[in-house]
Amino acid sequence: MKISFKLNKSPQTVEVADGNTPLLWIIRDVLDLKGTKFGCGKAACGACTIHVNGEAVRSCSYAVKFAEGKEITTIEGLGSEANPHPVQQAWIEEVVPQCGYCQPGFMMAAAAMLEKIPQPTDEDIDNNIINICRCATYYRMRKAIYKAAELQKEAARKIP
C-alpha cells in the first residue's frame, strides 16, 4: 500500500507491504533518517519519540498506515545547527548528552511539553518526561528544559 505524509515539512510517499509496520522502521531504514532511535520496540523507553501533528508519539508502536496525511517531525526536523530549536540550543549550552543515544527522544518529548506548557514546573517535568536515559543525564536535562523555556520566551519576545 502507498502512504503519503509530510516528514520534516517535505512530502513523502512510501510503498509498504504491511501497513502495520511501525513508522520507526520506515523513518530509519526506508527514509534513512537515523536520529530517531530504536531502544526497546515496546513504547517503553521513549528513544523513538517523534511528533505527529505536534503531539509526542512513540514511533515503534505507531503503524505506518496511521501516518497517512499527517505532519511528522523527527529530531532532524526539530532544528538545525544553523537554526536550532530552543531545546537543542539549551541541550548544547548545558552540555547534556553523554552517550547521546536516548537524547533525540528526550528532546522531542521536551519540545512537545514546552509547546503545551511553556513555563513548566518540576512537577510538570517529572510527569511529562518519562523516557529512559541509562547514562542518567536527568540532572542536566532538567536544567536544560528550564533553559529552553527561557530561550523560547526570549525568542517570542523578539518577534513583534
Added chain:
Amino acid sequence: MGKKKVSRRKFLIRGTLGTVGVLAVGAYLFRHPIRRSILSFANSADLSYIGETDDPILWFEITKDNLVLLHSPKVEMGQGTFTGLAQIAADELDVNMEQIRVVHAQTASGNIDGFSTGGSTSISSLWQPLRELAATMREMIKIEAAKKMGVDVGSLSTSQGSVSSGGNSMTYAEIADGVTEWEVPDTPQLKELKSYQFIGKPVPRVDLKEKVFGAPIFGMDAGMPDMLYGTVVRPSSIGARLGEVDASAAENMPGVVKVIREEDFVGVVAQSYPEAEKAKEAIKVNWITEKNWQTEDIEAMIQVGQGEPQTIQKEGKAKRILESSDQLISAEYSSPLGAHAQLEPNGALAYVDGDKVTVHISTQVIGLTRKEVADRLDLDPEQVNIIPTYLGGGFGRRLHTPHAVQAALMSKAVGKPVKYYFSRKEEFQHDMFRPPTHHLLKAVLGDDGLIQALEHNFSSGDVGFGSPLLPGIAEPILGADVGAIRGGFNQYGAIPNHRAVCWRVRLPFATSWWRSLGLLANTFAVESFIDELALKAGKDPVEFRLAQIQDDERGHRLKEVIKAAAEKAGWTDQVVNGKAMGFAASTDANTPCAQVAEVSIEGNEIKVHKVTCAIDPGMAVNPDQIRAQCEGSIIMGLSASMFERMQVENGELRPVIYGPYAMALMKHAPKEIEVVILENADKPGAVGEPPLGPIGAAIANAVFRLTGERLRSMPLALDQA
C-alpha cells in the same frame, strides 16, 4: 592527505607494557608477582595504555582544510573520553579545539587498543603517551616547516595550527602537503602543566552537535549499499542448547532471504528488520535445558561460606580477635542481579567480501572483536577491519561481542552486508549481568571507640572471570576475580587488624563487567556497616571515618574528600525538617570519593533530594565532564540501589523490558547535585566509575536516621524486615 610513510625509527622510549602502580593499602597475600601486579591494578587502575605508541602518523592525520584528526583507539561511550583526548592532544600540538576532531581508529589503520575501553583508564593511560605523541607530531611538522620555509627549526614557533618564523607563517596542512618521508625527532620535552590552555578547563564536549542534531553516529545507524537485516534465534531459558530446528514456515515468509543454520546458532536474513523479526518468531526450536532455575536457587548459591574463597587483603590478626571477642558486631548485606540496560541494543553490521571483512560495531574491545571474527572465519586479523562507532551506552556490556561473529557468518551466507541487533527481550535475557552478592561483615570496637578489627567476607558471581578478556589460564594466577573485588578492600588503613575474603561462585548464566564492577555492592555493604559501627561507638560517622585513616598520600586524599563533602553539604547527623543526611566514601581505582545524600520519606517511598559529592581524580583534565560523570554515576547508582533487580523465574531471566525492570526516571533524580573536585595528585586518574561507589550506602544510612530501620539489601525498600 591520509597516512604518510614514516621512517621506522622508534622514538618513544615508553614500552607497550607499562609499569603497574605500587600498592598503598594493606599487605596482600599474593606471592606470585603477576598476581600481585594485576591485583594492584584492580585497586589502583594504574594501567598503562597497551597498543601502538611509536608512530604519530597512526594517531594524527592533517586534512587539507587544516583540521587535525586524532584517531582514537579508545571508544566514546558517553564518558567524554574524546573530549579529554582532544584537549590533551591540542595543547601539545598547538591547535585550538575547533581545529581538532577525534574519530575512532579503525583496525585497518593499525592503531589498535590491546585491551579495552573500560576500567576508567582511558584518560589516565593515555595522558603521558598522547602528549608525547602530540609533541612529537608538532616537532615533525616544524622540521618539515623549516625545510619549506628555508629557516632554522629553532627559529620556529607554533600556535593555532600554524608554524611561524618572523613574519612568515604556514598552516600545518600547507606544511604537510606533499611530505612523504617524515623525520622523527626524539621525544621532545613536554610543556609545563600551567602553560596548557585546554587541559584543566571545562571545554564543551566535542561530540555535542552530532548528538543534539541526530547524526547517524551509532553502530545501529551504520549502513552499506544492498544491506540486509539479520536476526538470531535465542532461547528464553538459562543454559538452553540448540536442538532440532524447524524453519520451514519462516523460509517462505515475506521478505525472508535465507535462514542460516550454524553449529551454535540459527539466524534469519530478510529485506527489513520487522520482516526478519516476524520470521524469527516462526522458527520452531527445540531448546534443550538441564534445569529449571529459580531466584531461590541463585540466592542459595550466593552465600559467604560457599564457593571458592580467596583472601585479598590481610593486616594484623583480625580473624583471631573477632573469633575470641564477646563484643562481636556483625551484619549481612546483599545486592541483586543487575542488568546493563544500555539503550542501544547490541548488534553489528558485517560485510564479508571474499577474504575481506568489514564490521561496523559498538564495541569496547576492538582488538578482541577483530580476533574473534578472524578466528571464526579462519582469516588473518589483518583481513578484518573493525570500524568502531559511538556507543549508545557501554557500561561494560560491550566487552564481549560474539554478535560480530554472527553478523559476519550471516553476511558470508548471503554474500551481502548484514546488519543485526538484539531485541530488547534478548538484551535482558542474554546480558552479561552484574552478579548478585552477599556480604558478611564483622567487627570489634576498641576501648577508644574505634575499630580494632574488621572483616569483610563477600560472595559474588564472576566479573572478570566471566569475561573472554581474561583467558581461563589467568584465573589460577590471579586467584581472586579482579572485578568482583573492586571496592571490597578496607580503605581505612589505621584500623590495625583487618581482612577481606572474596568467595567465588559460578552461576549458571553469564555475569561480568558492569560499570564500577564490585564497587557498587561492596561499598554499599562496607560503608553501611561503618555507619552501624559509628553509631554503636556513639561517634559522628564523618569523624569516625576520619579518625581511622592512615597518614600517607592515599590516606590524605581520602581524608580530604571526606572533609570536602561534609563541609559542602553542611553535614549534620540530625533530622532537619523531615530530611536526614547519609554519608559514605569509597576508594576505587585510586580515586577517592565521598558523598552525602539528603533524604526524606514520602509515603512509603525514599526520596533523595540532594547529593553532594567530593572526588579526587588526581588531576582534572575536564572539570565539567568530571561533574557530568559524577552526576550520571550518582543517578545510575541510585537506580541500581533503589530499583533494579533481575529475577530467575522458571528457568528464565526476567523481566525482559523497561518498566517491569524498574529504573530511576526523571522524577527520581535528585533535584540538586553538587560536585567538588579536588586535585591532590600530579596526573589524571579514574573518573567514570569511582563515583558509583558511595551512593547506595549514603542513601541507606540516611534512611536509618529517619526510620531507625537498617536497609541491608538492595534494591532498598522500606519495611524490608
Added chain:
Amino acid sequence: MRKYLASLTFLFVTILVLAMAYPIAESEYTPVPEEQEEAPLTDSEAFDQMMAVLTHKRCVNCHPSDNSPKQGEDSHPHRFGVLRGTDNHGMPAVRCNTCHQAENNSFSGVPGAPEWSLAPMSMQWEGLSRTEIAKSMLDRARNGNRSHEDIMHHLTEHELVLWAWEPGVDAEGRPREKPPVPKEAYITAVKAWFDSGAIIPEE
C-alpha cells in the same frame, strides 16, 4: 461436474444412512421455536454475566479510582508513572495516544482502540463491588448524565468497550486475557438486563 455429482451422491447416501439410524416417529416430533429453545435469561443471570465482564481487568484497568491507569493481568499501576491528566487522555506531553493508537499494535504489544483513554474520575470502578459499579453506572450524576438507553448502547456498541474481546498481545507476544463471558452472550445479557428494567440485585 463429475466430481460434483459424486459428492452429491455421497451426501445423499449419508443422509439416508443417518435417517435410518435415527428413526423418529412423526408423532413424537414437536418443533420448538428457536427463541423458546432455552429459558430466557433471568434478571439475576443477566446481571451475573454482565458484571463478570464489567469487573474484569480489561474494563476496570481503565476505570481506576485514582489518577493512575492500571495495566496487565495483575492490574499494576501503569509503568513510568503515567497519569490521567485533566481530560482523561493523559498529561500534555504524555498523551494516551503517545503510545496507544486506534488499533492494537502487534509489533510492540501496545494495545489500542479508538478513543483510548481513562473513564472520567466519576466513573471509577476500581475496588467497587458489582452492585456499586451498577449503581455508579446508572447514576446520572456519575455516568455523564446518560439515560439507561445511552448506557446500554455504550456497553454494547462502543469500540473501546468491545476491544475487551480483541485485546491483542502483550509486549512478549502473549495474548491478553479476555473477559470470562463471550462477547455475544455479554451483549445479550446487557440488553436483557436493561430490557427488564435494570434492577440491581441486593448483595
